Amino acid sequence: MGSxxxxxxxxxxxxxxxxxxxxxxxxxxxxxxxxxxxFNSEKAISEEQMAAMEAKFGLDKPLMQxxxxxxxxxxxxxxxxxxxxxxxxxxxxxxxxxxxxxxxxLIAAVLAIVSGVFFGALAAVNRGRWGDKIIQVLSxxxxxxxxxxxxxxxxxxxxxxxxxxxxNGQTAAGLILPIFTLSLYPMAYITRLERSSLLDVLGQDxxxxxxxxxxxxxxxxxxxxxxxxxxPVITYAGPMVAYIVTGSLVVExxxxxxxxxxKLINGITARDYPVIMGLTIxxxxxxxxxxxxxxxxxxxxxxxxxxK
Amino acid sequence: xxxxxxxNVNPRKRPFSxxxxxxxxxxxxxxxxxxxxxxxxSTTFFKDGIKRLSSxxxxxxxxxxxxxxxxxxxxxxxxxxxxxxxQLGLGDKWGSVDATYKNLKPFQYGQTELDKIAAGEEVFxxxxxxxxxxxxxxxxxxxxxxxxxxxxxxxxxxVLVIGMIYGSISGYAGGKVDLVMMxxxxxxxxxxxxxxxxxxxxxxxxxxxxDAIMGTVLADIGxxxxxxxIVFGLLYWVGMARLIRGQVLSxxxxxxxLAAQSVGASTGRIIKKHLLPNCxxxxxxxxxxxxxxxxxxxxxxxxxxxxxxxxxxxxxSLASEALGGINSFAYLxxxxxxxxxxxVLSFNLFGNGLRDAFDPKLRN
Numbered sequence: 001m002g003s004x005x006x007x008x009x010x011x012x013x014x015x016x017x018x019x020x021x022x023x024x025x026x027x028x029x030x031x032x033x034x035x036x037x038x039f040n041s042e043k044a045i046s047e048e049q050m051a052a053m054e055a056k057f058g059l060d061k062p063l064m065q066x067x068x069x070x071x072x073x074x075x076x077x078x079x080x081x082x083x084x085x086x087x088x089x090x091x092x093x094x095x096x097x098x099x100x101x102x103x104x105x106l107i108a109a110v111l112a113i114v115s116g117v118f119f120g121a122l123a124a125v126n127r128g129r130w131g132d133k134i135i136q137v138l139s140x141x142x143x144x145x146x147x148x149x150x151x152x153x154x155x156x157x158x159x160x161x162x163x164x165x166x167x168n169g170q171t172a173a174g175l176i177l178p179i180f181t182l183s184l185y186p187m188a189y190i191t192r193l194e195r196s197s198l199l200d201v202l203g204q205d206x207x208x209x210x211x212x213x214x215x216x217x218x219x220x221x222x223x224x225x226x227x228x229x230x231x232p233v234i235t236y237a238g239p240m241v242a243y244i245v246t247g248s249l250v251v252e253x254x255x256x257x258x259x260x261x262x263k264l265i266n267g268i269t270a271r272d273y274p275v276i277m278g279l280t281i282x283x284x285x286x287x288x289x290x291x292x293x294x295x296x297x298x299x300x301x302x303x304x305x306x307x308k
Numbered sequence: 309x310x311x312x313x314x315x316n317v318n319p320r321k322r323p324f325s326x327x328x329x330x331x332x333x334x335x336x337x338x339x340x341x342x343x344x345x346x347x348x349x350s351t352t353f354f355k356d357g358i359k360r361l362s363s364x365x366x367x368x369x370x371x372x373x374x375x376x377x378x379x380x381x382x383x384x385x386x387x388x389x390x391x392x393x394x395q396l397g398l399g400d401k402w403g404s405v406d407a408t409y410k411n412l413k414p415f416q417y418g419q420t421e422l423d424k425i426a427a428g429e430e431v432f433x434x435x436x437x438x439x440x441x442x443x444x445x446x447x448x449x450x451x452x453x454x455x456x457x458x459x460x461x462x463x464x465x466x467v468l469v470i471g472m473i474y475g476s477i478s479g480y481a482g483g484k485v486d487l488v489m490m491x492x493x494x495x496x497x498x499x500x501x502x503x504x505x506x507x508x509x510x511x512x513x514x515x516x517x518x519d520a521i522m523g524t525v526l527a528d529i530g531x532x533x534x535x536x537x538i539v540f541g542l543l544y545w546v547g548m549a550r551l552i553r554g555q556v557l558s559x560x561x562x563x564x565x566l567a568a569q570s571v572g573a574s575t576g577r578i579i580k581k582h583l584l585p586n587c588x589x590x591x592x593x594x595x596x597x598x599x600x601x602x603x604x605x606x607x608x609x610x611x612x613x614x615x616x617x618x619x620x621x622x623x624x625s626l627a628s629e630a631l632g633g634i635n636s637f638a639y640l641x642x643x644x645x646x647x648x649x650x651x652v653l654s655f656n657l658f659g660n661g662l663r664d665a666f667d668p669k670l671r672n
Contacts, residue, residue, distance in 0.1 A: 015494060015495070015498065019498045022499065023504075026499075026504070026507070027507065030507055030508065031511070140656075140657070141653065144600070144652055144657070145649055145652065146604045146607060146608065148608065148624075148627065149645045149649050152627060152641055153645060155634065156634065156638050156641060160634055160638050161638070242500055242502075245500070246503065249502075249506075250608065250611060250612070253611075253612070254631065265613075268614075269613070280503055280506075280507055283503055284500045284503050284504075287500040288498060
């Protein structure tokens, strides 16, 4: 078993490295294929100035050499500096945005898991009753609704109509709605997941055995059932990170939060190559690594799973 | 003694005789005949699925909503008196703009229209009001729904075709070919799709593709919409390919495939005639669930400003535009937002209904 597990981890690790390399390569070549350099939109500059600028940013070297230099730099976490925002390195910009985005994302993830598991368990225990039905209808509706629709509707209700929260996310109170919005979809998803998995576990023989031995209903639920029903939730943690990262692009734009998503969109509109490349790679690696960890955790936690 | 021969009585069968036991060939009794009576007409898989689907109330309501929205999106832009690009109040000969047409609330009228009404003429109301450029908002929302639906449908078709071809080849070939093809799928699958879409859409928007398609049919679609299709064609087919490969893998073990192979049917024929028709139900279900995801992706991109080109509206770009004036004209946001909500929700629930009705694995 041990060597099998090791082999599996190694295989997944290699896949992860290949994926990350592919992301870096795609990002590089895609940016190279874009016509119109970053200096085109600026006021007319002379040929020599243009050449000097290109030399400064290494744009005059042959393509493969640029690619090699780029790969080497990325491995050393050296993404260069922003072309549009003078004097700021991409790493600084990422760190700056991540302070906000990371905080929002983390709180949203915790909120989603805790309340998702709670509502899912509540629905499963009250199966077929009104509480279950209401939870099911709401979770289906939230799973089916694009995040920017929910965000805009919440913005309309709470910031425009009732003015409970400020509409820009610079202050702490302004971050409440973005966090809530971001957690809604994963929350609804986990609720559905937890409900069906808990129902499945509650029908197992060992639960009946425990009840037959005289263990109280409460203890069976908390000690035996919930623990096992949590396993499918772990599998969702990877996709959840991916959702929160991409979801934050929209949510940050709508609520005016100065996070990573906001920086990426600004970079796209300003065609600031180093920023776009750096942020895309950073976010993509975040998602890929989170998925990897999640997969590993899942295999370790549940001994019933076979390694292929 | 002469033995009397009776046609209705079977001769006694002697032990060890090779003679046929004629008692086994007696005419069937009425009780036995009754067993052969058909209690009800036999159904096909498809008919049975339709029956299950039509007894699912939620799925049928959603289907009705989809049909109504689709019909509206097809018919209304043709008969509506206002065009989605038309800036009202721009019409007079001096080319000056009548500002009273801008940002009208629902069922309000511009100055010249009010004059007409005062003169006793009938003016078609602006059901949803107008936007900041004086364009009839209802016409824009309906046309946006048409654009979004069309993108959802075509993108799903692209995903379906590529995924179907790739998945069936990989599953049927098996062995090393399958291994290599599936590794490629694994890698594409683990790319963060939304980030890659944003990246590709940004670049395709800026690339030289625009000049390349000048004057062709593709120019009418617009470069942004084209790049959405390209992105779908590049990234989104992997899920479908995996699904179909799994189906093909299990179906190709069946005896009828072996029979076809033994009489010398070609690979292409076996895939076309035996494998694909048998995974049809799975294909239909996942295509139905692909449509809302495509619509969602399109509206997401349009919302970020990477979607369809102005002045063509899509539901996502309408919502994005409306966000700018949210403090004074909040209703401009409600209409596209609710339309997307309705479309995506209906497609999702209808897709779930399809799955319940047609997926053999869920049968009991």
